[in-house]
Amino acid sequence: MSVASRPASATDAGQSRSDLLVIIPAFNEAGSLPTVLGDIRQHAADADILVIDDASTDGTPRLLRQLDVKWIRLPQRLGTGAAVRIGLRHALSLGYDIVVRLDGDGQHPAGVLDHLLEALRRREADVVVGSRYVGSERPDIPVARRLTHWTLGVILSLITGQRVTDPTSGLWAFGHQAVRLLADHHPSGYPEPELILFLRRNSMRVKECPVTMRDRLAGRSSLTLHRTGAAMARLLLLLVVVPLRSAIGGSDD
Amino acid sequence: MTNVLQLLAVTISILLLVLVLELVRRKKLTEEYSFVWIVSALALLGIALGRRMIDAFAIAIGIYYPPAVLLLMLVLFVFVAALSFSVVVSRQRQQIERLIEDTALMDLQLRELRAAQASTADVNADASRPGHADDAPSAS
Numbered sequence: 001m002s003v004a005s006r007p008a009s010a011t012d013a014g015q016s017r018s019d020l021l022v023i024i025p026a027f028n029e030a031g032s033l034p035t036v037l038g039d040i041r042q043h044a045a046d047a048d049i050l051v052i053d054d055a056s057t058d059g060t061p062r063l064l065r066q067l068d069v070k071w072i073r074l075p076q077r078l079g080t081g082a083a084v085r086i087g088l089r090h091a092l093s094l095g096y097d098i099v100v101r102l103d104g105d106g107q108h109p110a111g112v113l114d115h116l117l118e119a120l121r122r123r124e125a126d127v128v129v130g131s132r133y134v135g136s137e138r139p140d141i142p143v144a145r146r147l148t149h150w151t152l153g154v155i156l157s158l159i160t161g162q163r164v165t166d167p168t169s170g171l172w173a174f175g176h177q178a179v180r181l182l183a184d185h186h187p188s189g190y191p192e193p194e195l196i197l198f199l200r201r202n203s204m205r206v207k208e209c210p211v212t213m214r215d216r217l218a219g220r221s222s223l224t225l226h227r228t229g230a231a232m233a234r235l236l237l238l239l240v241v242v243p244l245r246s247a248i249g250g251s252d253d
Numbered sequence: 254m255t256n257v258l259q260l261l262a263v264t265i266s267i268l269l270l271v272l273v274l275e276l277v278r279r280k281k282l283t284e285e286y287s288f289v290w291i292v293s294a295l296a297l298l299g300i301a302l303g304r305r306m307i308d309a310f311a312i313a314i315g316i317y318y319p320p321a322v323l324l325l326m327l328v329l330f331v332f333v334a335a336l337s338f339s340v341v342v343s344r345q346r347q348q349i350e351r352l353i354e355d356t357a358l359m360d361l362q363l364r365e366l367r368a369a370q371a372s373t374a375d376v377n378a379d380a381s382r383p384g385h386a387d388d389a390p391s392a393s
Contacts, residue, residue: 052357072361076353086354090361188350 019097020047020117023087025080026104030059031218036106037069043110050090051104052083058219080170080222081191085182088174092183099179103170106217116173116209125207126178127199130171135210152235156193159243160200163208168192171211178204185248190223190231197242262301270294289337293330 022040026033033051040049050070053060055077064071072086084101091099098120102108112130119125132141133149141149149167156164169192174182181202187194199206223231273290276282282290300307300323311319 070361072357074353074357078350078353082350082354086357089354090358 018046018048021091021096022047022049022100024051024102024104025054025083026051026060027054027222028056028058028060028219029104030063032106033063033104035217036104037067040110044113050087052087054078054083079189081186081188085186088179088183088186092179097176099174101172105219107213108171109214112211119207120173120175126175126204127206128173128209129169129206130211131166131169131208132213133165134208152193156196159239160196164196165208167196181248193235194238194242197238201242201245202247259301266294266298266301289334
């Protein structure tokens with residue numbers, strides 16, 4: 001099941017295109033999407049945008065048809081991980097160099113994009129992840145959640161041998177190598193911690209970048225107590241299993 | 254007494270075997286998943302025919318009540334069977350996920366293709382016969 005990768009040519013879409021694609025996985029984000037898109041267009045006018053609607057049940061589908069934006073709608077809900085994967089597959093087939101993933105709830109200000117992409121453009125990293133905990137600013141996050149992030153970050157740091165401060169960050173920038181790898185192998189579910197493990201296992205250079213995130217603009221997080229529990233249980237297993245999996249030999253196919 | 258019991262066991266084993274074969278014949282059970290059941294039905298038949306094997310095996314591994322061996326084998330078999338079904342379900346889930354992704358991607362490509370087609374058709378219609386835009390193929 002390989003990704004149908006057409007040769008990247010500028011004539012592909014019949015028009016000149018940016019080298020940067022911003023993908024936004026969205027589940028029921030009709031309340032915040034217009035603001036998020038406006039924010040991106042204001043701060044990264046040259047970027048192409050793709051919204052992946054993960055079978056939303058609110059007004060998102062109608063909204064997307066009205067907004068002037070490229071969108072994909074999953075006919076069944078597959079979760080954030082699969083939504084990101086589909087965006088990466090699309091990016092790979094059209095030959096984008098850099099893909100940024102940010103959330104549709106407005107917590108990731110597009111103003112940080114330039115900052116986020118610096119290390120990628122200088123080829124100092126294959127992947128850059130925005131972290132709320134790197135900078136000097138103390139993010140306004142409830143103590144319990146902060147403690148969970150901290151614990152998880154310490155565990156992931158120990159396993160990967162790299163400093164992981166924000167293990168559930170949804171703000172990522174992928175360079176070309178990473179896009180090629182992840183178009184087929186981006187983890188499913190709530191993917192972030194597994195993604196960190198997977199990237200390390202496949203020798204991708206991951207760099208953290210300080211980012212000030214906001215509260216979500218509207219709607220609710222898809223994380224319920226039940227889902228959080230399931231995600232944590234899955235994560236415990238993955239902490240053991242992912243480092244034991246063989247690396248993907250995908251750099252030459 | 255033992256003979257009646259043995260006859261019953263043999264009959265049940267044969268019925269199970271026939272049931273599996275019938276399911277395959279009717280295509281209710283695909284061949285690849287039928288083998289595990291055919292083998293188990295044959296094993297059951299073998300045990301029914303050679304009861305002394307069980308006794309000997311029980312003594313050899315130190316089980317004092319030979320029928321317990323049957324239960325042990327049954328539990329192991331059910332465990333392995335259930336595990337293999339989980340593997341099948343997992344694989345199918347991945348396949349379904351991939352199919353859903355493919356449909357969504359194709360939907361986007363189809364929309365883009367139609368939009369491109371509609372715009373070229375408009376241009377052609379405008380260029381050749383201005384005022385006759387209705388000659389252009391419908392976009393939907």
